[in-house]
Amino acid sequence: MYPVKTPKKLIEVALPLDAINAEAALRKRKAPGGYPTTLHKWWAQRPVAAARAVIFAQMVNDPGYQQGGGFKFGVNKEKAAIERERLFKIIEDLVRWENTNNEEVLGRAREEIWRSWRETCALNKDHPQAAELFNPEKLPFFHDPFAGSGAIPLEAQRLGMESYASDLNPVAVTINKAMIEIPSKFAGRAPVGPEIAADKGSGRKATRDAFEDWSGAKGLAEDVRRYGAWMREEAEKRIGHLYPKIEVTAEMVAERPDLKPYLGEKLTVIAWLWARTVHSPNPAFSHAEVPLASTFILSSKSGKEVYVEPVVEGNSYRFSVKLGSPPESARNGTKAAGRSSNFFCLLSNTPISGDYIKSEGQAGRLGARLMAIVAEGVRGRIYLPPTSEHEAVARQAHFEWKPSGEVPARLTGGTCVPYGMKEWGDLFTHRQLAALNVFSDLVQEAIVRVRENALTAGWEDDVGLDQGGAGAIAYAQAVGVYLACAISRLADYGCSLATWRPKDNAMRSGMPKQALQMSWDFAEGSAFAQSSSGFVECADVVAKVLETALSGYVKGEAFQCSAATHGSFGVLGNVVVSTDPPYYDNIGYADLSDFLYVWLRRCLRPIFSGLYATLAVPKAEELVAIPYRHGGKEKAEAFFLDGMGEAIKSLALRAHPAFPVTIYYAFKQAETKEGSGTSSTGWETFLAAVIGGGFAITGTWPVRTEGDNRQVGTGNNALASSIVLVCRQRAADAPSISRREFIRELNAVLPVALDEMTRGGINSPVAPVDLSQAIIGPGMAIFSKYTAVLEADGTPMSVRTALQLINRFLAEDDFDHDTQFCLHWFETQGWATGKYGEADVLARAKGTSVGGLVEAGVVESSKGELRLLRWADMASDWSPETDIRIPVWEALHQMIRALNQEGESAAGALLARMPERSEPIRALAYRLYTLCERKGWAEDARAYNELVTAWTAIEQASHEVGHSGHQGAFDL
Structure with missing residues (x-):
């Protein structure tokens, strides 16, 4: 193969890690309105700061090449350092969320990418494939074969590259279509929906077409709001009776004088707070369904404390709502000391074991009792006692359809299956199912209305979205895709696993983690309220992402494809690749995403018939090492290694030779073990796949992608930093070396690298929390550049042994x-x-x-x-x-x-x-x-x-x- 002249890229030499990590950690703690990760639920999402910085540094030549006049670092180190500082400043500006649409900042970044590309093209103008590989008028395509939540391909698109995203999971493909494919089709178009007057009940603000800025995806975002508001109005006509207001009665005021200003008023309900129940195991009280409440605290805000007080009256009980500092007994509800699933009977104080609760759940005898009602007051939310009328309304709800399919019996963070919640439909109350049925059906009705309004506005009709259309029907379906994203959010907040957050006086979604954990006391939010469970709010969250982060800068495309078996990936060659593969055995994406898939399929199958052809998400090919899916731990590891190896080989073959490939790997804290440094089965298997796939590792960067609250001492499944691996295709004629020669090279390179990392030189000093990960870079650069490192008996050295030899450099005792x-x-x-x-x-x-x-x-x-x-x-x-x-x-x-x-x-x-x-x-x-x-x-x-x-x-x-x-x- 004719050699390619490849200047080192910035990411192979230096990065302003402090700025990148600070911004990434900030956004992990709290995502602002419009942040891309809020478009749709996904797990282990990359902060856009990290994605932007990595892709930019992957595309831009290191100044050492420019100042040195060749491929080695030249004599003019001072000029190179000044140039790096200038590039660092671009990255520092680029990663800030506030600059997401700052054209001056983005323009500087794109200009640097183009400058480096043209330099590379000039160096390779005599290459036999120059016309194909080095066109100075067109940037290479970008491709992420494990696209997931879409943050990486989105940021490549923002930086000016035509972006392609693929994933095996249809939910991920849908997210990526919404991220990079649809906005570019309809950028700059005005909304077609009729203006809407302000509605105090729905929280909808008035809209106006005149003098509005419809650049980027703002018009599309506005239509999502307008048709979302229309769907709410239509849904209220059909099921509004299931969501009654709560009247403040004289009886309530007698117990709570603070309610006197509301006497006789009917207040909008934000949420109904329920406790699950079981029949008391005490024979004397077996007639009673007693509550399993993890807490009786409703609001823990200082000066605004509210709690539920259970009142026992003979062989029955009721709930009262009190203001003020709660007694200590309220904090744990009816939970007993010990395991989290153990409770006590409110009437007899008899222990209720976890096994008893599970047996009752498996028999279908778990019930629910209304504990309190959260309503919208004049100056905030107020808490009211339950009423028999509101409990009766909830129980009379009817629905036409509920999703089938088995809830996974095993998940990393826990599952509700042992308690009888075995099918997806079991995770919702009847009222929640009724609401999701109606809103899902209204998506199709909204699509019809959008098309009619688009035709009236002068749009040409065309083929559908899945056929590449960009006319009225395709636009109507595009609006439908974003409304379906709002349905996913509605399902997440509108299931019986969702809970109430006393600290914030707000809803918590049903899947805050990669789990379907059992919720003993759950919050049933109103689909018509001004809260996170309200459909208008769900649609508005989606619209904010559209108008803030998804401007459709250049063309993008998302398609379904397994990275291991290539599929449609084969049509893409000579691409820039940055990707975030699955984390070995940490998250079962397919198992979790079925929760959302069943509702998306109901909404989107008419639009993407192929993508939503199956009843559930494909699982057999998913590249995660899940023992129960593959018949044991060893078989699961072999499946992961083989599949990831094939995927990496595919990357190596299709990656553009002028650019390194960047691959994220997020660590669990449990992967840094005593005595072996940064080492684990998952990490070793992943590295083995990368090296076996034909890559040499030229750098590793610890990037704070998981938030600073998970740096030290968290649970076994907590993700710590990501390592970003920087890889180049290993030379076909790379030699082998002996163990002794390998150690000799480590001895020469690692002390210098370690000193550079801890002192800070080109880069800022690496924090101790990241050092064991960062040192892997120079160590594995030596190991992976050879075909093999041979042990004394002639067998190839394992990745585990290499990591142990590298990590020992962190344990030298050079002290008094x-x-x-x-x-x-x-x-x-x-x-x-x-x-x-x-x-x-x-x-x-x-x-x-x-x-x-x-x-x-x-x-x-x-x-x-x-x-x-x-x-x-x-x-x-x-x-x-x-x-x-x-x-x-x-x-x-x-x-x-x-x-x-x-x-x-x-x-x-x-x-x-x-x-x-x-x-x-x-x-x-x-x-x-x-x-x-x-x-x-x-x-x-x-x-x-x-x-x-x-x-x-x-x-x-x-x-x-x-x-x-x-x-x-x-x-x-």
Whole structure:
């Protein structure tokens, strides 16, 4: 094959990680209105900040090429550094959500992409395939073969590339059509729906056509709002009687004087709050259905506390709603101490076991009792006691159809199946099913109206959306797609797994995580209210994404295809690829997405007949290692490795030779294990697939894609950072090397790389939380550039062994003797007390003594025992100038004490008094963070991480104070 001249891309050299991670973490904590991930439910969605930055850096040449006059970093390092800073500034501006539609910022980014592309084309103008591969007037296509939620192809489109998205899952394909395909067809068109007057009851604002800006997808967004409002009005005519208002009676006011201003008024209901019930297991009360309530708290906002008080009256009970600070007994409802599924009988105090509840559920005997009603007051939401009339209305609801299909009996985060909720229709109350039936049917009626209005507005009629149409019928179906997205949101908030959030006085969706967890007390929101469960609000959330983030910059297309078996993927060649594959065994996307598929299919099968031909989402080909689907753990791993290997080979063959491929892999915290560093079956299998597929890894970047609340010490299935793998196709004639030669290269490269990562050079310093992931990059770059690394017996080295050899560079002990003792003792004992004899033996081995350690101020020893001193135990009046024995361990923990007790300025002032210890202190903090994270010691890990992340400010403070001359003595 004729060689291609490929300048290194920015992502292969440098990235402004701090700016990217800060923005990504911010948006993971709270997605603003219009954020792309709010268009439709999906799991493990990439923040757009990460996607934008990665794709931009993947497309842009590193300035080292330009300044060096060739492919190696040239002599003019200063100019290259200045150029990188300029590119960093573009990325820092680009990743900010506020700049999503800032044409000045986007223009600068696109200009850089084009500049780099034309440079690359010029370098390859004599290539035999120059006309095909290097057309300076047209950017290569972009393709994401695991498109999922669509954030990555959307951002490629925003940066000016014609974008293609494929996925096996029809729900994901639909999301991507809504993201990148439909908006580009109808960009700049005015809405066709009639203007709507303001409606206080629905919360709908008045609309006007005159003088409106219908650029991008704003006209399409407005039609989603207009026809969404029409659907609400029509639905209310048909099922409005199932959603009555609540009258404030004199009896209510007698118990609650705060309700006096509402006496006689009929208030709009926001939600009905129910508790599931079972027959009491006590024979004397077996006639009674007693509540399974996880809490009786309705509002926990300070000064606005509200709770349910159960009132027992003989062998029955009722619920009353009270204001004020709740008694402690209200916090856990009728839950008993112990496992979460255990309760007690409200009438007899008899324990209700989890097994009993499951047996009642399997027999179809779980009931529900109304606990409270949330209504819309003048200045916010008010809580009212339940009424028999409202309970009766809910029970008289009828529906024509309910979704069939089995709810998955096993899910990562839990499932409701053991409690008798076995089919999708079981997850909804009768009233919820009635509402979803009506709104789903109205999607088709809305499509008919949109087409009629479009024809009246002068549109040409054409073929449907699935046939590539762009006329009246295709536009009507496009509006229908977004209304169906609103139906998905309505189903998520309008199921009996949805709950009430006392802290926020708001609904929580039925699937806040990758699970279908049982909800004991659930919130039945009104489809006609101004809340997250109201259909107008659901449609408005979808419309905000359309007008804010989906402007249809250039053409896009989404199609159904398995990345492993290629399919339609085969028509795309020489593409830029960035993708986010499934995470081994962490999320069963197909199992979860059936919850939404059954409703989307009802709405969209007339539009996408092929996509929604099956009764459920395809599962057999889904590339996740789920043991119960493949007959065991080993078979599941083999399926994943084979399938992912085929997918990676396909990527390698179709990727444009001028660009690296970027692949996301999100870690679970459980994947960083003691003694092996960043290592797990999933990670090893994934890396093996990437390398076996023909890629050499040229870089790894830890990107904070999962939010900063999941960095340290969370549950086993919590996702931590993503590693973005940067890959190039491995040379066909790549040689093999021996284990000894591999280790020799690691010894030469990794210490320099580790120093660069912790000190910061071209890039900002890598935080301790990310170090074990970041070091993989230079290590695997060595391992993967060879056909094989051969063990002494001639067998190829495994990825696991390579990772263990790489991770050992995080465990070197280059510290003074006292600190080496402390490190070893801490690793085995933590802060616990140990035996003096063992400490004495260890101290001698490390070249120190217990007496010396006591004198150094790092341990406490008495009565034949010894323990390390925590930072909080250390003296606040410590003076490094007068201390004649200062281990790095002591200096580090004194710094942590100063930071925690007095802040960055005090820590900086302390550092100024011992500047020669700056680098050892920071190196030890990294070392201890890695140790604590592998041990699962979350609080300790956080302390070390916080010191390092504050290090720049601490150093600045130390320089402002000025350094003192005397540093004390090292015990080396």
